[in-house]
Amino acid sequence: xxxxxxxxxxxxxxxxxxxxxxxxxxxxxxxxxxxxxxxxxxxxxxxxxxxxxxxxxxxxxxxxxxxxxxxxxxxxxxxxxxxxxxxxxxxxxxxxxxxxxxxxxxxxxxxxxxxxxxxxxxxxxxxxxxxxxxxxxxxxxxxxxxxxxxxxxxxxxxxxxxxxxxxxxxxxxxxxxxxxxxxxxxxxxxxxxxxxxxxxxxxxxxxxxxxxxxxxxxxxxxxxxxxxxxxxxxxxxxxxxxxxxxxxxxxxxxxxxxxxxxxxxxxxxxxxxxxxxxxxxxxxxxxxxxxxxxxxxxxxxxxxxxxxxxxxxxxxxxxxxxxxxxxxxxxxxxxxxxxxxxxxxxxxxxxxxxxxxxxxxxxxxxxxxxxxxxxxxxxxxxxxxxxxxxxxxxxxxxxxxxxxxxxxxxxxxxxxxxxxxxxxxxxxxxxxxxxxxxxxxxxxxxxxxxxxxxxxx
Amino acid sequence: xxxxxxxxxxxxxxxxxxxxxxxxxxxxxxxxxxxxxxxxxxxxxxxxxxxxxxxxxxxxxxxxxxxxxxxxxxxxxxxxxxxxxxxxxxxxxxxxxxxxxxxxxxxxxxxxxxxxxxxxxxxxxxxxxxxxxxxxxxxxxxxxxxxxxxxxxxxxxxxxxxxxxxxxxxxxxxxxxxxxxxxxxxxxxxxxxxxxxxxxxxxxxxxxxxxxxxxxxxxxxxxx
Numbered sequence: 048x049x050x051x052x053x054x055x056x057x058x059x060x061x062x063x064x065x066x067x068x069x070x071x072x073x074x075x076x077x078x079x080x081x082x083x084x085x086x087x088x089x090x091x092x093x094x095x096x097x098x099x100x101x102x103x104x105x106x107x108x109x110x111x112x113x114x115x116x117x118x119x120x121x122x123x124x125x126x127x128x129x130x131x132x133x134x135x136x137x138x139x140x141x142x143x144x145x146x147x148x149x150x151x152x153x154x155x156x157x158x159x160x161x162x163x164x165x166x167x168x169x170x171x172x173x174x175x176x177x178x179x180x181x182x183x184x185x186x187x188x189x190x191x192x193x194x195x196x197x198x199x200x201x202x203x204x205x206x207x208x209x210x211x212x213x214x215x216x217x218x219x220x221x222x223x224x225x226x227x228x229x230x231x232x233x234x235x236x237x238x239x240x241x242x243x244x245x246x247x248x249x250x251x252x253x254x255x256x257x258x259x260x261x262x263x264x265x266x267x268x269x270x271x272x273x274x275x276x277x278x279x280x281x282x283x284x285x286x287x288x289x290x291x292x293x294x295x296x297x298x299x300x301x302x303x304x305x306x307x308x309x310x311x312x313x314x315x316x317x318x319x320x321x322x323x324x325x326x327x328x329x330x331x332x333x334x335x336x337x338x339x340x341x342x343x344x345x346x347x348x349x350x351x352x353x354x355x356x357x358x359x360x361x362x363x364x365x366x367x368x369x370x371x372x373x374x375x376x377x378x379x380x381x382x383x384x385x386x387x388x389x390x391x392x393x394x395x396x397x398x399x400x401x402x403x404x405x406x407x408x409x410x411x412x413x414x415x416x417x418x419x420x421x422x423x424x425x426x427x428x429x430x431x432x433x434x435x436x437x438x439x440x441x442x443x444x445x446x447x448x449x450x451x452x453x454x455x456x457x458x459x460x461x462x463x464x465x466x467x468x469x470x471x472x473x474x475x476x477x478x479x480x481x482x483x484x485x486x487x488x489x490x491x492x493x494x495x496x497x498x499x500x501x502x503x504x
Numbered sequence: 505x506x507x508x509x510x511x512x513x514x515x516x517x518x519x520x521x522x523x524x525x526x527x528x529x530x531x532x533x534x535x536x537x538x539x540x541x542x543x544x545x546x547x548x549x550x551x552x553x554x555x556x557x558x559x560x561x562x563x564x565x566x567x568x569x570x571x572x573x574x575x576x577x578x579x580x581x582x583x584x585x586x587x588x589x590x591x592x593x594x595x596x597x598x599x600x601x602x603x604x605x606x607x608x609x610x611x612x613x614x615x616x617x618x619x620x621x622x623x624x625x626x627x628x629x630x631x632x633x634x635x636x637x638x639x640x641x642x643x644x645x646x647x648x649x650x651x652x653x654x655x656x657x658x659x660x661x662x663x664x665x666x667x668x669x670x671x672x673x674x675x676x677x678x679x680x681x682x683x684x685x686x687x688x689x690x691x692x693x694x695x696x697x698x699x700x701x702x703x704x705x706x707x708x709x710x711x712x713x714x715x716x717x718x719x720x721x722x723x724x725x726x727x728x
Contacts, residue, residue, distance in 0.1 A: 285585050289557050292584040293513045296606035300519025303609040307526065329606040360718070364672050367715055368611075378716025415716070 054225045058218065065217055069210040076206045077199075084198050088190075089160055092173045095122050096186040099132055099144075100177030103184050110136050110179050112143035127194040131165060137182040148187050150174065165189060231255035235263065247274035280339075288336050295329045327459075334461040337395045338447075341468040353393070355384040355418040355427050362394060366401050374410045377401075382419030384426065386494045388473045393427075396469040399462040400429040400490050406456055407433035408487075415483070421493070428491035430482045441479040466490070505620060506530040506548065510540040510566060511555040511582065516605075520553065523609050524616065537561030541569045544577075551620055554599075555582045571598040578619040582607075614724075618670055631666050634725030635708045638666070647708050654704075657682050661697045665712065665722040674719035 099122065102114045112134050114122075123130045133141050133148040141147075151161045151174050159174040172189035235250060249267040252260055302322035306315070359381055370377035386393075397416070404414045412432035419426060436444055440451050447464040470477045474495040482489050507524055511517040512535035521531045532549075534540050537558045544552065552570070556563035567579060578600040600622075601615050625631055629641035636652075638645040643659065645652040654662065664673055664681045675691045682697075683689055698720055702712055711723040 289584040292605040293516060293555075293557070296582075296584075297513055297516030297519055299606050300516055300523060300609055304519055304522055304526075307523075326608075360674065363715070363718060364670075367672055367721065368670070371713075376716060379718040381717065413716075 053229070054222060057221050057225060061217060061221060062214070065214055069214060073203065073206045073210060077203060080202045080206075081199055084202075085195065088195060089171070089173060092171070092188045092190060093158065093175065095130065095132065096173060096175045096177070096188045098122055099134060099186050099188070100175070100179075100184070103134060103177055103179040105180045110142055110182075110184060114143070125190065125194075127197065128190040128192070129168075131170065131189045133187040134177075135185040135187070137179070137184055139185065142184075148172070148189055150187060163189070168192075171195060228256060232259055232262075235259075239266075247271075247277065284336060284339055291332045291336070292329070295325065295332060298325050299329060331459050331461070334399075334459060334465060337392070337399075338461060338465050338468060341392055341395070341465060341472055351390070352385060352387050353390050355386060355393070355425060356381040358390065358393060359397065359416055359418055359427075362397065366405075369401075370405055370414060373405055373408075375405060375408055376411070376413045377405075378413060378415045380415060380417045380419075384418045384420055384494075386425045386473065388494075392469045392472065396466045396492065397427065397429070399466050403458075403462050403490075404429050404431035404433065404488075406458065407431065407454075409433070412487075424496055425494040426491055427494075428489055430487060430489045432482055432487040435481065435486050435488050436479055444479070445477065463490070466492070505550045506532070507616070508540065508543060508549040508552045509533045510537065510552065510558065510563070511535060512558050513555075519609075520612075523613065527613055527616075529616075535559075537563065537566040540566050541573075544570055544575055545573060549577050550623070551577055551616060552579045553582065553616070554579050555584075557584055567598055576623070578623045580612075580615060580619060614670065617724075621669065622667075625667075633666055633669065633722070634710055634727075636705065636710055636725075638662070647705070652704065655697075655700075658697050658701055658704075661694070662701055665720060669722050670724050672715050672719050672721045676719075678719065 098118075099112070099114070102112055102118070103110055104113045122132075131148050132144040133146060134143040136142050139150075139154075145165075148165060149163045149172070151159045151172070154174070156176070161172055161174070163170055163172055169192045170189040171192055172187055174185060174187050177184045177186045231253070232255075235255065238250065247270045249270060250263055252263045255263055299322070302318060302325050305318045306322060310318070359379065363379065367377050401414070401416070408414055408431045413430075414432070415430045417426070417428045417430070436451060443449050444451060445463050445467045446460075448460040449464075450458060450460040467477050470492050473492075475492045478491045478493065480489045480491065481487065505528075507529045509517055509520050509524075509531060511520065511533070514535070517533045517535065521533050524531050532543065534543060535558070538561050540552070540554070541561070543549075554563045554566060558566070563581060567581070570579065579598070581599040581602040582605055583602060584605040600619055603612060603615065629639055631638050631640065635648045636645065640663065645654055645659075645662075660682045661678055664678055675694050678694050679689050679691070682694070698712060698714075705712070709727075710725060713721045713723055715721055
């Protein structure tokens, strides 16, 4: 469904009635103005008729008009219009002037104004009786309608122009008024856009107009519920972590203890299986908890600044020992690399990368952790000399529970999914490439410029 | 050596106790923070293994009270919560080491050994590392009972490594420790001292491992 524009909607609602009202206003204002003017013009026709009537004389037979050319010229003179006249005898027969000038449709006693056509032009005419001796003659005076049309147009224009301005003003007021009225909403949406998913504090209604307050209140209600849901997820994760890890630690302690006791080989094989399963379960529990924490909303701690170099150095001991157990050469190439991030999650990402590298590298191989700045962007990468990840699998290995077919070992397929989740939470990109040697894998996390977190990217 | 385990999960506590008893330690167990504080005030323990997630008085409070009472014994903290993990790492709570649950027993016993060795060595001028014995006051070293000649800087490097057996010591840390002798030292110079130490100690089975790009680690001595 296409979004409806508030402006278009308002204009659609406002403009037709405004146009109708303005039109009606123009009409209402038109007649009172045009009537006196029309009357004045009509009166001047009557004046001409009276003047003509005074020049009718009785002749030998009937009547005739005795009009000196100078007078006729004066009577016919007009700045805009052509003036016509017709003088009729008491029988109505024309005797002078424009003999074929049309008469009114019905002849009635007294003055009669009427509109007609003469020589293909619209004319305004007046029929009037005129005394001729003892009889009553008739005079018709007509004029073309140039000045009347001109006047009507001027009157209309003088009415319509201000009304058009009013209409234009209405459109502008709606246009800018809506923009101004919605400015607080625009500010609000900017504020929401700039937030990280972890930032769920209530929106400030501030100077927002009253009409938008229910929306802000509803949004704040939703944010509050989200924050509460987050907090409850936090509590759940913390409790789940505790409830899972402690018994698993106990289980692991007892299987190790059992393995140190004298027992039959068959029995030892079984206990060894239980022990390996325990270790796998413990690792899986840790991974699931890390995954839940890495998801948006899974953690609400503010991200602090930390140096990837320092972070790696702090856990180096632990990993060197694990690498030594598998006879691997774990080395480092660490340059300062300041990022903004969650220390726990970044250590978890490193742990998953190192776990994979150590798990899949052959004995005696080199594994290298690097940190530093490349093209202005901080990075963390782990190189190994394992079997490598085929090109076609490099996207899929980032999926949860996906393992490259034929991979030995007992991994859950969660490690790289966790790394990807943590990377995206830090606005970092993840790239899987070839190792430095002839084979192997390099997984690189590259953090954003200036290491500002873009949680929603 | 007497250890106190403060852990409210009974199976884990009993597993820890049996494992550590098998290593030859005397072990006491309590599941309550209050009891731990009381026990530590009345008796002497060489090391405390302290769970943070205790009912009522939690591990942080126990640690605070032990330190307030100026108990000098090392404390190894056990954590099961990520947030606690952060706090233990991020703040100086006075814990000497920490482990996240679940953990491998050999790793725990190795940490316990290292902590005890460090605390026993405290104030004792004699350090013994397998066939190597040094007297830090008299500044004399013996290998298999024979006097061992060490140049001043070799001595300084060895002392740094001996203080952190099984831990990586960065080249920078070694330079800082040795630079007291005056002029600037390059990382290359450190490599020279390490290689001299190796040629003197390796015949006796003492190994200094290179951690590529980082530093060195004196390995725990194993009879071969």
